[in-house]
Amino acid sequence: AGRLSRPTADGQDRMHRLARLLAPASIAVVGGRPAELAIQQCLALGFEGEVWPVHPTRSELAAHATVPSVADLPGPPDAALVAVNRHETIEVVAALAAIGAGAAVCYASGFAEVGGAGIGLQADLVAAARSMPVVGPNCYGTVAATVGAALWPDQQGLQRCQRGVALVTQSGNIALNLTMQSRRMPISHVLTVGNQADVSIEECVEALVGDPSVSAIGLHVEALGDVPRFESACRRASAADVPVVVLKTGSSILGARIAVSHTSSLVGDATAYRALFERLGVRQVHSIPELLDTLVVLDRLGGIAGRRLVSMSCSG
Numbered sequence: 001a002g003r004l005s006r007p008t009a010d011g012q013d014r015m016h017r018l019a020r021l022l023a024p025a026s027i028a029v030v031g032g033r034p035a036e037l038a039i040q041q042c043l044a045l046g047f048e049g050e051v052w053p054v055h056p057t058r059s060e061l062a063a064h065a066t067v068p069s070v071a072d073l074p075g076p077p078d079a080a081l082v083a084v085n086r087h088e089t090i091e092v093v094a095a096l097a098a099i100g101a102g103a104a105v106c107y108a109s110g111f112a113e114v115g116g117a118g119i120g121l122q123a124d125l126v127a128a129a130r131s132m133p134v135v136g137p138n139c140y141g142t143v144a145a146t147v148g149a150a151l152w153p154d155q156q157g158l159q160r161c162q163r164g165v166a167l168v169t170q171s172g173n174i175a176l177n178l179t180m181q182s183r184r185m186p187i188s189h190v191l192t193v194g195n196q197a198d199v200s201i202e203e204c205v206e207a208l209v210g211d212p213s214v215s216a217i218g219l220h221v222e223a224l225g226d227v228p229r230f231e232s233a234c235r236r237a238s239a240a241d242v243p244v245v246v247l248k249t250g251s252s253i254l255g256a257r258i259a260v261s262h263t264s265s266l267v268g269d270a271t272a273y274r275a276l277f278e279r280l281g282v283r284q285v286h287s288i289p290e291l292l293d294t295l296v297v298l299d300r301l302g303g304i305a306g307r308r309l310v311s312m313s314c315s316g
Contacts, residue, residue, distance in 0.1 A: 016206065016207045016210055017131075017133055017207075018103065018133055018199065018203065018204070018207035019102075019207070020078035020079060020102030020103060021078070021079045021102055021103040021105075021133065021135070021142065021144075022144055022189060022207060022208075022211055023078075023144055023146060023147050023149075023211075024049060024077070024078035024079040024102065024144065024147065024149045025049040025050070025078055025147075026049050026050040026051075026052065026075065026077045026078050026079075027042065027047070027049065027050065027051050027052065027077055027078065027079055027080065027081070027149055027151065028052045028053075028054060028070070028073055028077035028079075028080040028081070028096070028101070029051070029052070029053050029054065029061070029080070029081045029083070029151070030053075030054040030055075030070065030080060030081065030082050030083060030084060030092050031054075031055070031081070031082070031083030031084045031107075032055065032058070032061075032083070033153075034081070034083035034107060034153030034154075035053055035054075035055070035061055035081060035083050035153070036053075036061045036062045037152075037153045037154060038081050038083070038141070038150055038151055038152055038153050039051055039053065039061055039062035039064055040062050041143075041150035041152050041154075041155075041156055042148060042149060042150045043062070044150075045143075045145065045148035045149070045150055045158065045159075045160055046148045046160055047147065047148035047149050047150070048147075048148065049078075049147070049149065050074075050077075051064055052064075052067065052073050052074065052077060053065075053066040053067075054066060054067055054068070054069065054070055054072075054073065054092075055068070056068050056069065069095070070092060070095035070096055070099065071095060071099070073099065075099075076096075076099045076100035076101050076102070077096075077101050077102065078101075078102040078103070079101070079102050079103045079104075079105065079142070079149065079151055080092075080096050080101050080103070080104050080105065080151075081105050081107065081141060081151040081152075081153065082096070082104050082105065082106050082107060082108070083107040083108070083153055084108065085108055085110075086108040086109070086110040086111060086118075086121055086137070087121075089106050089107075089108045089125065089137065090121065090124050090125050090128050091128075092104075093106065093125060093128045093129050093132070093134060094128035094129070096129075096132060097128065097129050097130045097131075097132040101132055102132075102133075103132065103133040103134070103135060103199075104129065104132060104133070104134050104135070105135040105136060105139065105141050105142055105151045106125065106134060106135065106136035106137035106138075106139065106194075107136065107137070107139065107140070107141065107153060108136075108137055108138070109137065109138040110138075111125065111137045111138055111195055111197065112195050112197065113138055113195055122137065122195065122197050125137060125197060126197050126198050129198060133198060133199050134197060134198040134199060135191070135192075135193060135194070135198075135199045136192075136193070136194040136195060136197065137194055137195055137197060138194040138195045139170075139172060139192040139193055139194025139195070140152065140153070140154070140172025140173075140175055140176065140192040140194075141153060141172070141192060142189070142190065142191045142192065143156055143158055143179070143189065143190045144188070144189050145158040145159065145160055145161050145164070145186075145187055145188055145189065145190075146160070146161065146162065146163075146188050146189070146213045148160055154176060155176070156176060156179040156180075156190070157179040157180040157181070158179050158187055158190065159186075161186035161187070161188060162186075162213060163186065163188060163212075163213045163214070163215055164185065164186030164187050164188040164213070164214075164215055164299065165185060165186065165187050165188065165214070165215055165216045165217070165218055165295045165298075165299050166187070166188050166189040166190075166191070166208045166211075166214045166216070166217050166218070167187060167189070167190045167191070167217075167218045167219075167220075168191045168192075168193065168201055168204045168205070168208070168217065168218070168219050168220070169190075169191075169192055169193070169219070169220035170192065170193055170194060170196070170201070170220065170221070170222045171192065171220060171222075172192045172194070174220050174288070175190050175191075175192045175220075177288070178190065178218075178288070178292070181292050183292055183293070183296050184296070185292070185295060185296045185299055186215075186299070188211075188213045188214055188215075189208065189211075189213075189214065191204050196225060200225055200226060200229075201219060201221060201224065201225075201230070202224065202225070202226050202229040202230045202233055203229075205217060205219070205230065205233040205234065205237065205244065206229075206232075206233045206236070208242075209233060209236050209237045209240055209242050210240075214242060215242070215298070215299045215302075216242060216243045216244070216245065216295055216298040216299050217237065217242060217243070217244045217245070218244075218245045218246075218247075218291055218292075218294075218295045219244065219245065219246040219247065220246075220247045220249065220288075220291070221246055221247070221248050221249070222249055222250050223250070224273075227276065230276075231276070231280060234280040234281070234282055235280065238280075238281055238303075241302060241303060243283065243298040243302065243303040244280075244282045244283070245282070245283045245284075245285060245291060245294050245295055245298065246277060246282050246283070246284050246285070247284075247285050247286070247287070247288065247290075247291045248270070248273050248274075248277075248284060281303075283298075
């Protein structure tokens with residue numbers, strides 16, 4: 001996928017902290033059936049790196065020998081799918097951080113989206129990770145089709161590609177359906193961020209802009225947590241000729257309530273979001289088909305530079 005970097009104050013490049021997640025050479029999967037499904041999806045995509053299953057009692061998952069704990073892994077994985085219950089998730093994430101893993105993708109629900117004790121558990125999860133990136137919790141996973149890495153506990157419809165559109169969404173169900181789209185459009189990455197306890201949509205845009213395998217970025221957004229950071233990332237995307245398209249949901253009162261219960265997101269004012277997207281040159285769409293159709297055009301043709309456009313046709 002190439003080198004993912006970001007400029008520092010002194011002008012030097014620094015590897016983005018999601019670089020290992022976006023192009024992992026080694027993967028750990030922790031859990032039972034969901035972890036086994038993730039291995040199968042890696043095999044389906046032709047992943048050529050190391051796959052290390054972790055299970056306390058089973059001797060193998062998907063014909064891969066297991067180790068009983070994270071401490072028994074042969075080394076720090078570039079990325080790990082953590083598919084155990086919410087309490088064990090915190091313990092596993094702490095163990096992964098201790099050995100220097102690149103990122104943890106947390107599948108379990110029952111965190112801030114349920115309120116009450118779940119809010120405290122989510123704070124404990126972030127603390128356990130220390131500086132290691134945590135995707136989720138309450139998310140479906142990530143797929144890097146450029147290398148065939150699927151931290152993904154279900155079916156998915158991607159194929160290996162060298163370059164294509166990257167998709168970021170808070171919804172696992174929408175992400176799964178997006179992978180099944182039938183347009184002639186290569187998809188390089190699919191990232192589901194769930195509750196965004198640590199890794200946010202804004203950070204995903206930052207990382208993807210620096211990845212030469214990404215031709216355009218499609219976002220399904222319930223809420224943005226850091227508007228200045230989103231603005232900075234989108235301006236970098238514009239400077240790098242990487243178009244950004246967004247489908248913003250939760251505009252109605254009912255939609256906002258659903259978003260809170262889904263990923264604990266406070267969706268904000270639809271008019272303010274529309275003004276933000278217009279100011280940044282981010283194309284806002286209003287349906288999933290429109291999101292995909294717009295990305296097909298941008299993947300093939302790129303964005304339009306400037307504001308000067310002439311259209312000629314034989315009929316209005």
